[in-house]
Amino acid sequence: MTTPLDGNVLAGALANLLVPDPTNLQARCTNCGQVAPIAEAVVYPDAPGLVARCRTCDHVLAAIVDDKDKTYLSLSGLSAIALPK
Amino acid sequence: MRLVLDVPTWPGNEAGTHVDVRLTAPDGYQATRSYSVATSDRGRVVLGIEELPDGEVSPFLVREVRAGDKLEIHGPLGSYFLWRPGQSNRPVQLIAGGSGVVPLHAMAAAHAAASDSTLFRLVYSVRTPAHVYFRDELAALAGPSFTVDYVYTRQAPPGWGGTVGRLTRDSLASTTIAPHERPRIFVCGSTRFAETVAAWLLDLGHSARDILTERYGGK
Numbered sequence: 480m481t482t483p484l485d486g487n488v489l490a491g492a493l494a495n496l497l498v499p500d501p502t503n504l505q506a507r508c509t510n511c512g513q514v515a516p517i518a519e520a521v522v523y524p525d526a527p528g529l530v531a532r533c534r535t536c537d538h539v540l541a542a543i544v545d546d547k548d549k550t551y552l553s554l555s556g557l558s559a560i561a562l563p564k
Numbered sequence: 565m566r567l568v569l570d571v572p573t574w575p576g577n578e579a580g581t582h583v584d585v586r587l588t589a590p591d592g593y594q595a596t597r598s599y600s601v602a603t604s605d606r607g608r609v610v611l612g613i614e615e616l617p618d619g620e621v622s623p624f625l626v627r628e629v630r631a632g633d634k635l636e637i638h639g640p641l642g643s644y645f646l647w648r649p650g651q652s653n654r655p656v657q658l659i660a661g662g663s664g665v666v667p668l669h670a671m672a673a674a675h676a677a678a679s680d681s682t683l684f685r686l687v688y689s690v691r692t693p694a695h696v697y698f699r700d701e702l703a704a705l706a707g708p709s710f711t712v713d714y715v716y717t718r719q720a721p722p723g724w725g726g727t728v729g730r731l732t733r734d735s736l737a738s739t740t741i742a743p744h745e746r747p748r749i750f751v752c753g754s755t756r757f758a759e760t761v762a763a764w765l766l767d768l769g770h771s772a773r774d775i776l777t778e779r780y781g782g783k
Contacts, residue, residue, distance in 0.1 A: 482755050482781040488598050490641040491584035503644040518644035519777070524597075 483532075486520035492529055492543045496552055501560065509558040510538035517541075517560075532556075565626045566602070566697075567611045569635065574607050579674035580646040580667045580750070580778075583611065583639030587621055597621040600667035600752075600778075601640060602698065609637075612697050614663035616782050645750065645778040647671040649678035654748050657741045658686040659761055661753025662695065664780060668752055669698045676705050687739050689715040689731045689757070713739040733764040743769035751775065754782040 486502050494500040502518040513535040520531040520540055528544030533556065540556035586596040597620070602610045615626040629635070645667060647656065656675075658668040665688055675684050690696050693716070702712050715735065720728045727735075741747040749770060751761050758779045765775050 483779075484598075484755065484781050485758075485777065485779045487582070487642055487645050487778045490582070490643065491596070491598065491638050494638075494641060500641065500643045502642060503646075516644055518642075524781075 481523065481525050484522045484524055486516070486518040486522055486531055488522050488524060489517065489520075489529060489531060489541075489543070492550075496543075496550065501562075504563075505561040506540070506557045507559045508533040508536060508538055508540060509556050511536035512558075514561075565613045565615065567599075567613050567625055567629070569609045569611065569637065570607060571609050571637065572607045574604055574609055575640070577601055577604055577640035578646045578648060579670040581640035581642045581670075582667070583609070583637045583641060585611075585621060585625065586636040586638070587624060588636070595620040598641070598780075599625075600670070602666045602669055603673060612663055612666035612669075614780075614782065645752070645776055647674060647750065649674060649680045652748060653682055654746050655683035655685070655741050657747040657749045658684065659736075659740070659749065659751045659753075660686065660688045661757030661761070662690060662782070663697060664752035664754070664757065664778070665690075665697050665702075666752075667778065668750060669701060671750065672702065672705050672710055675710065676707075681709050683741070684710040685739075685741055686710070686712045687715060687731070687736070688712060689717060689753070691717050692719040693721040715739075731761070733767065736761065736764050737768050740765075746771075746774065749775045750778075752778045753780070755779040 490500045490502045505514050506517050507514045523530045531541045538556050542553045544551045582598045582600045584596050584598050588594045599611045602612045613625050615622045660668045715731045716728050717730045751758050758777045
């Protein structure tokens with residue numbers, strides 16, 4: 480299996496979908512409640528697509544999968560993201 | 565390996581950012597990987613690239629790319645693993661494993677360019693002297709507010725007074741800024757290196773919120 484990376488690697492994919500790139504934002508895991516920067520997630524880059532898991536409990540936080548004419552973004556494991564005003 | 569790209573529309577970048585490089589095969593298969601920006605100047609962007617043996621992108625960039633080839637890049641990217649001048653007057657500890665030095669070199673260069681007097685220290689773990697990236701640049705940056713401590717894991721240069729071998733918790737403790745000085749710490753290296761070092765830093769008494777990590781996979 481490919482060595483997992485971290486959430487820093489999500490910046491490119493997320494910058495296409497969300498403005499500004501949110502990898503420095505604090506987000507909460509729906510499973511364990513841990514709050515951490517998205518950049519600190521464990522990211523599997525070829526899962527297929529990008530799959531981000533919680534560094535504390537390994538729950539799937541988010542997935543980004545590219546298809547031919549669409550990108551699928553799942554944030555099912557994030558119960559909150561702290562956005563700057 | 566150093567890859568120099570001409571990007572006329574490059575907007576400039578903060579220290580620590582990366583770009584995504586996307587390759588497309590003739591059959592349409594695409595692979596994207598992230599590489600840290602070492603320096604950029606007026607549309608010329610320098611990346612430092614380590615060839616990962618099982619990589620899909622780095623072997624092509626290291627072995628196949630020729631002057632004049634066009635590459636698809638996306639960046640500058642990243643809002644987390646960044647150093648900005650004037651952001652804080654706390655000292656900064658940089659810890660690099662192998663090609664993980666690339667974004668940390670960018671931070672040290674930005675620190676010097678801004679004439680920022682915040683104390684910077686770099687611990688740089690590398691296999692042999694031949695594997696050192698940016699040796700001359702790092703030597704030129706060294707001074708009262710920036711020092712480099714090398715850790716040679718396999719072979720040291722002639723006349724090296726220190727030991728040869730992997731970084732340990734004790735050697736990390738003796739070469740890095742003490743926890744009571746509350747340094748902001750940037751760790752970049754292979755996944756295993758970054759996780760080992762981050763765990764030691766917590767053991768030594770640094771706070772998790774002061775430790776920023778970036779992992780590039782690899783061994």
